[in-house]
Amino acid sequence: MHNQEAPAEHPQLTIGMDIGGTNLRAAVIDADGTIVDLEKLPTPSEAPALEDTIVRVVDTLRARHPQVAAVGLAIAGFLAPDLRTVRFAPHLPWEDVDVVARLENRIKLPIVVEHDANAAAIGEHHRGAAQGGGTWALFAIGTGVGGALMHNGELYRGSFGTAPEFGHITVVPGGRACPCGKRGCLERYCSGSALQLAAHDRIAERAYPESVLFTRFHRQPEEISGRHIVKAARDGDKLGLEILRDVGEWLGRGLAMVQDILDPELIVLGGGVSADADLFLETARAEMA
Template sequence: MPAFSSESISAARSHAADAVPLALGIDIGGTKVAAGVVDGHGVIVEELRRVTPGRDARAVEQVIVDLVAELGSRHAIESVGIGAAGWMDLDGARVVFSPHLAWRDEPLRDTLEAMLHRPVLVTNDADAAAWAEARFGAGQGHSRMIMLTLGTGIGGALVLDGKVERGAFGMAGEFGHQIIMPGGHRCECGNRGCWEQYASGNALGREARELAGKQSPMAAALLAAVDGRAEEITGTVVTDLALQGEATSKELIAEVGDWLGLGMANLAAALDPALFVIGGGLSAAGELLLEPARRAYSRNLTGRGYRKEAAIEEAQLGAAAGLIGAADLSRARR
């Protein structure tokens, strides 16, 4: 049997990836629509952005058509993946519900395939980001991975044995709505005490505004950063100050990290992943967030001291993960 060097194996894998057709990923957010042509290595060849045209679903569909037409005029795109917040059916055909747009039980795949003349896949944006990290980012080499995106709330997705786990009805991954504090802060979902009310960017901003509103001397730097307007303190403001070394902001982020670790310990008790990948805007805090989260995770883990612990790492692909993952998943529709 001939021997192959690591260099020849790497070259063979690279050649195989180069042979994969180009796909187009589209990430639809509340304020922008991002589209990118993605190659077999998960690299964005070209990217365009447009403003999301309000909540008008037909207008959003036209933006998608325009983006595909423009990018398709310069690249040989063979499939299109659409990632958006909301619940999709298991076939990747219908948007059951989208919070940012007026899609309700919308047959989006068939509509767009008729307009674009290419295979289309519709997927949840968190699922798309998790798939990208599993294939091309922090999750490479791990067969069981949970991704958490910390921003306005907590987005989540689960990759098991090379497959995004959608659940029985396509709604798996709503980890941010596990109730972690019964009777706690009211959540937009209607319940009280959801995890995302304690471990998200919004939660960080709320806690900082509450401290500043009490005129605490500990909040002096926070108030100075917003010219004394406590209502303008956001999670991003707190994160920026913490990265500059401001003590109160670091403490506030550490508290969020404690809640993050507790919730991950709950997930580990049920799902036993090898890796947690942390993305979203709040992940910019890096180790200021992740180190307290790791400590809290270890402290609350079922069977601690007698079991292996999942790694907890920062996502690698940033804001582009959603469109990269949507593009790569769409290739299955070819």
């Protein structure tokens, strides 16, 4: 009689989805944290379309990976303490919406919801730049600015579950209007949307009329995107470089405030805009000094 080895069980997989104001990214992840599949789509601006897109992406990934056992949603917005309900999301079409209730009957898998910056902080704590204990902060710079704070491996959420919203620190009293209802929030001066706002202002002022950004977009400034501005800066365009320097200055001021108030041993930069940090990080560090 021969002993036969039992067939190896298929490892369980998880779908992690980052729902930002500009893009929706979904990854299939194994138990070791390795990404085995990816999908990326623009984020729809209407709630039904966004929910349909989430379900469609999950269905697509599950068709390729049937062993997916759960879904995690990282959402750029203010979450209720139940970690199900989006109270308000400046760049997403949900307000006082129980996202789990909207999706669970369609996805039919366990769904976990977390604030996007907190989710990023958990990842950095376990596998990234902030492994270990201590007190440290994360700035997630994307369409807006999110924040997270960890102390000895635990997230700090505040009394009502929304802390810390670094992007909504007031840096310019009476400044640019923010979708949160206030004026002069940091994310209106230091984010992907801030790049566009700054470009609109400079083009209206006819600053640097020789700039490729001015010549291409002065008739339709609403079509300019953060990627256009970054490319112009990398090509040496004076207007593009000035806008990125301004972002660096505002980022440095925001980081200095967090440093003064919280005294973290480390600040981690994340989010889509941070991929181009070489264009503004030196300015930010100088502003912090």
